[in-house]
Amino acid sequence: MAPLCxxxxxxxxxxxxxxxxxxxxxxxxxxxxIEKTKHLRDVREHHGQTIVAPPxxxxxxxxxxxxxxxxIARNAGTEQQREAARHTLEHRTKYRIAVxxxxxxxxxxxxxxxxxxxxxxxxxxxxxxxxxxxxxNADLTxxxxxxxxxxxxxxxxxxxxxQRNSINDAGFNLDGFVHAGDLYNAYWDGEELVFGDGDDxxxxxxxxxxxxxxxxxxxxxxxxxxxxxxxxxxxxxxESLADAFGVMIKQWGEGSPQTVDQANWLIGEGIWGPSVKxxxxxxxxxxxxxxxxxxxxxxxxxxxxxxFKKLPDTPSGDWGGVHxxxxxxxxxxxxxxxxxxxxxxxxxxxxxxxxxxxxxLPTNGKATFKEFADLTIESAGEYVDKVREAxxxxxxxxxxxxxxx
Numbered sequence: 358m359a360p361l362c363x364x365x366x367x368x369x370x371x372x373x374x375x376x377x378x379x380x381x382x383x384x385x386x387x388x389x390x391i392e393k394t395k396h397l398r399d400v401r402e403h404h405g406q407t408i409v410a411p412p413x414x415x416x417x418x419x420x421x422x423x424x425x426x427x428x429i430a431r432n433a434g435t436e437q438q439r440e441a442a443r444h445t446l447e448h449r450t451k452y453r454i455a456v457x458x459x460x461x462x463x464x465x466x467x468x469x470x471x472x473x474x475x476x477x478x479x480x481x482x483x484x485x486x487x488x489x490x491x492x493x494n495a496d497l498t499x500x501x502x503x504x505x506x507x508x509x510x511x512x513x514x515x516x517x518x519x520q521r522n523s524i525n526d527a528g529f530n531l532d533g534f535v536h537a538g539d540l541y542n543a544y545w546d547g548e549e550l551v552f553g554d555g556d557d558x559x560x561x562x563x564x565x566x567x568x569x570x571x572x573x574x575x576x577x578x579x580x581x582x583x584x585x586x587x588x589x590x591x592x593x594x595x596e597s598l599a600d601a602f603g604v605m606i607k608q609w610g611e612g613s614p615q616t617v618d619q620a621n622w623l624i625g626e627g628i629w630g631p632s633v634k635x636x637x638x639x640x641x642x643x644x645x646x647x648x649x650x651x652x653x654x655x656x657x658x659x660x661x662x663x664x665f666k667k668l669p670d671t672p673s674g675d676w677g678g679v680h681x682x683x684x685x686x687x688x689x690x691x692x693x694x695x696x697x698x699x700x701x702x703x704x705x706x707x708x709x710x711x712x713x714x715x716x717x718l719p720t721n722g723k724a725t726f727k728e729f730a731d732l733t734i735e736s737a738g739e740y741v742d743k744v745r746e747a748x749x750x751x752x753x754x755x756x757x758x759x760x761x762x
Contacts (some may be wrong), residue, residue, distance in 0.1 A: 362483060362587065362599065363544035364569050364577035364625060364638065366680035367672045370541060372654035373559070379632075379652045390541045390553075412643050425591070457576035458520050461528030464488065465509050466501045469534040469551065476532050477549070500535040500564045504552060507570035508533055510610035514571070514602075515578065518702045524577035531574075535564060543638045545576040545699050558651065559689050566627050571606030572620075575599040582714050586722035590671050592679030594729050596687035600624050603710055604641060605702045617694045617701050641691045644684030658684030662726070662752025685751050686726060692747035693733070699738050706745060727755045 370387040372380050379387075468481040483491060483501040490502045508531045516520040523529040532549040542698035543563035550573050553564040563569055576599045579585055585595040604624060608615040624647075626639030635648025635656075642660035658681055659665060666681050669676040675681050690705060698706035712732035718724050730748040737744040745753070 362546075362573065362580075362595070363394070363542045364563065364572055364628075367677050368657075368680075369392065369653055371673060373652055374409045376652060376654065379559060383556065386541055386556065389538075391672075393538075393540060394542070412505050416583050449756065458516075458522065459528075460516060461522055462512050462516075463510060463528065463530045464505055464512075464522075464533065465530070466505045466508075466533045468537060469537040469553075471536050471538040475642045477537075477551070483535070496553060498536070498562055500552060500554060503564035504533040504550075504563075504570065507564060507567050508550070508574065510567060510569045511574035512605050514609055514702070516572075518706070520720065521578070525581040526573065529577070529581075536677055537594065537667075543573055545573040545580075547577075548581065550574065550577075554630075556630065558632050560630055561627055563628070566607070566625055567611045568603040568607035568626070569628065570603075571610075572599045572603030573601040574606075578602070581714065583605075583716075583718045583724075584720045585718065585724055586720070587676055587679055588722050589677035589679075590726055591628050591719075591722050591724040592676050592680070593682040594686060594724060596679045596683035597690065598713060599707065600639060600641060600683065600687055600708070601690045605706050609700070609702055614700060616699055617704070618698070620689055620701070639684070639687065641687040644688055657681050658687075660684055660688045660751065662755050666751075689730070689747050689751045689753075692750055693740075693744050696743040696747060704740070705744075708733050708736050708738075708740065725755070727753065 370391055373387045374384050377384065399464070414420075424713070434724065437679045464484070464486045465482060467479055468479065468483050468591050469477050470481065472478070484505045490505065491499075493499070496502065512523055512531065515523075523531065534549060534551045537551050537553045540551070541555070541560055543550070543552045545551075552570075553560075555565075557564040560583050565566045575594070579598050585591045585598075587595055594694040604620070604622060608617075622642040623637035623640055624634065628638050629635040629648065629650075631647065633653060634650040635653070639656070639658060640647040644660040645659075647656040649655040662685055665685065666678045667680065668678040670677045690709060693703035693708070694701040712718075712729060712735075715732055715736070717732055718728065730753050734741055734745050736746070
């Protein structure tokens with residue numbers, strides 16, 4: 358198994374070191390983050406070998422899939438037909454809740470003591486489920502409050518719109534660690550979510566943005582749903598799914614809910630500090646345009662298959678380009694969502710979730726963009742033409758001829 362799922366790719370940190378423009382203390386922190394990440398890979402390797410699927414929930418086994426009923430409820434010719442579809446959908450929802458969709462939100466936010474390396478101490482609880490948020494004096498950074506609130510919103514998003522009970526769909530306890538030393542990153546390591554503080558020069562804190570918390574939460578969802586190994590196209594799909602659901606959590610939970618036309622589609626919009634020229638870490642609408650700076654380099658994401666980067670399966674190669682080539686399915690999701698319109702979690706989101714949870718994706722590390730695209734098209738219902746158009750716009754059906762870096 359490859360490394361833990363982090364919001365910030367190693368090549369960005371290496372770029373800061375190699376360019377040597379940033380102050381020496383920042384370069385030292387980049388090097389420290391890389392070294393600690395190497396240690397954490399072993400932890401993730403062990404977890405990946407021991408992970409088990411959650412208990413099977415009893416489900417409503419109807420022959421008519423919900424997206425067909427949803428279409429009838431909106432578009433049928435008579436009110437009687439529309440009402441029958443709505444009644445059936447309501448019955449499915451009540452049945453699902455009655456057989457076990459119980460809300461089980463359990464958050465604990467710990468102080469990592471600026472340690473930055475696993476195993477973390479658990480003797481200083483900052484906020485426990487149901488407890489009060491910290492005062493400004495108790496935590497000047499407000500990272501603990503941001504982590505606690507963000508994990509709650511991520512949980513609520515999945516529970517409300519996808520009837521999913523936490524990361525593993527079985528009430529997984531959400532342990533968040535803040536003040537993770539000199540770590541320039543946020544990551545999911547298979548057991549917990551960890552957030553560095555940043556320095557407010559190159560990076561702001563990693564709990565500041567709801568989509569960053571949603572991104573890491575969603576890595577856990579992917580791991581317990583289809584377990585897309587973190588290499589090559591499989592890993593890029595893993596990253597893209599984390600971005601897609603992370604950005605929907607942001608669009609839904611950060612202020613007033615935003616439609617696809619109101620949203621800016623930026624991942625990590627506030628992650629760069631004042632010394633960096635950049636709008637965000639990634640731009641799902643326009644991959645490759647999020648940042649361009651002398652200290653950190655430029656956004657390397659392609660927006661189309663013709664620019665797919667064939668990279669080595671190493672840390673410096675971004676494990677085959679998992680953070681880089683994810684720009685291609687990221688743009689496909691943006692295009693599908695905007696073609697369908699409305700709120701992304703009501704349009705493209707359920708289609709992507711059905712594809713992820715279909716059980717049809719290979720888990721041997723060989724899942725491809727085409728296989729995932731095919732599953733979304735298969736799951737698209739009345740939106741099938743729009744979803745196919747979105748994927749076609751980024752190179753579907755993805756012929757195997759690729760450009761080298």
